[in-house]
Amino acid sequence: MNTNDALRPSKVIDEEVKWDKSKTIISKTDSVGTILYMNDTFEEASEYNKIELIGEPHNIIRHPDMPKVVFKVLWDNLKQGNNFHAIVKNLTRTGRYYWVITDFDVEKDETGKITGYTGRRKALPEKVVKKIEPLYKTLLEIEKIKGEKASELYFNSYLQEEVNSSYEDFVVNLFEKETSNSKENNGEAPSKESGIIKKGINWFFFGETDPK
Template identity: 55%
Template sequence: MSNTRPVPINEERVWDKTKTIKSKTDEVGTITYVNNVFIDVSEYSKEELMGQPHNILRHPDMPKIIFKTLWDNLKKGNNFNAVVKNLTKTGKYYWIVTNFDIFKDASGTPTSFLGARSSVPDPVVEVIAPLYEKLIEVEASGGMEESEKYLKEYLADKGGNYISFIKKLLSDQGVDVSSW
């Protein structure tokens, strides 16, 4: 597979938002399983996805600090719910929220992650997109440390951490987050 990343276009990928996108990765984020919804929405074939790093879908509008926080939590065995803007093979975007099942070896070390991704209501995107834009701006000028500091201060002002912030945004839109 080519290492060339798709050029983002400002066009949302139309998909059946009642469906759940699923994929499984190993402990370092290499794709080991994708469902048909994942294939359809991402516009990649199964063969193009298998064995690739999951960040093949990373949209440049996503701040690095969100993925650092996500992976820091997953590697500790903690579920992490993130709102993510993904990039399709043709450069379109789609917003999802993640929820993970974490598989561990006998010693409790995470060995793989099964991600279930659902659509994100537009009012949540309207809150998250400007935050992510600011985080990218902070990362560009001050690096990850400054981005992390900005995110923590933003979330403290909202009265919690990233997960509680996301859960509140989603539950305010009628999304059931009780199983998280």
Template identity: 50%
Template sequence: MAEFFNGFGASITRPTPIDQEVVWDKSQTIMSSTDRFGNITNVNQAFVDVSEYDAVELIGKPHNIIRHPDMPKIVFKVLWDNILAGRNFHAIIKNLTKTGKYYWVITDFVTQRNILGEVIGIEAKRRSVEQRVIDEHIAPLYQTLLKLEKLGGMELSSRYFKGFLDKQKKNYPDYVMDILQDNKEALLVSADENIALSDQEISDDIFAELEESAKRKNFFARLFASANLF
């Protein structure tokens, strides 16, 4: 086990991951709130149950207490770049429980702003993801990104990620929506670290939800329709 520190100086023991999914009620919506720095300010009972932490252990702690080492760093960079720009975001994430188990979720991140338009907090709602989506799409992609990060850091994984999405002819949010809907065209390109990296400059916009398409808005609204605030 390893220790890291939260913003208040208290040490937190990070569990050693084990290859076992936690048992949880996948009909539930897992919810949490954080400040703009990622420190947890509120959680619902579903979050407590699946994470295996008590609520008192979570409040005030950095949200990365549940970050799983199988997650590529580039995914969180993209996530935070969008959130700090004031954009809502959706991502498929593997999380870590207190005992080292894991769980996969699709997360809807919604930013909270003050009257000046500055981001002051984030609300996150999470639903379960079908195993098919993980096995056929997300796990191979994230494993490739992790391998590339070990070889050349986030610069290399970012280049690959952009090229992967560019060949899919969609941005990351639309890619996520398609694989969740079992769109047979969602995986036009297999995730493979041996694919030659393009020298073409691809904009960071491919990671962003710059415009809210009606199709995407309706899809995620239906997905999280049953979620109530804490």
């Protein structure tokens, strides 16, 4: 699906957008990624309003700093019906950015056919960004110089040699570790979850959800 370039910012600004990081960004798409719904927090973080984005492809907010291989892994899993977590840097309407960790529900009809996806996104601890950003920069440089296949080969080898896990497990462990460390450093006890559990983990909704 083609992105509406008229809605993309004319330039990229190396500045993080301000948004309420205690909230959850929520969107719903059809099976090919067309935006069907977005909550108020999505509007705040992305600086787009609902009128602009409903009916548009979700990749309209894809940041040029993101390597394509991450989205390939994400979509390969979603198309197989797997809920999936990823760390993503998104682009706002004014060219700024915001980092999030994603969680997806895969929606199916009575025959088991995938009809769409509900994505939820939480803000990242700064330490997670600092750990994942160098990897993404390397993948992007390989992609630009050697192509997407070379980037994918390096990505798979990195996961095998450096972290000895899948990308999703790497993301989950990194987020969970830094979130726990942050709470401990602030003298907080681990908080109870809302009861939503994905793949045996219950850390995603550690704060208030935004049902709007």
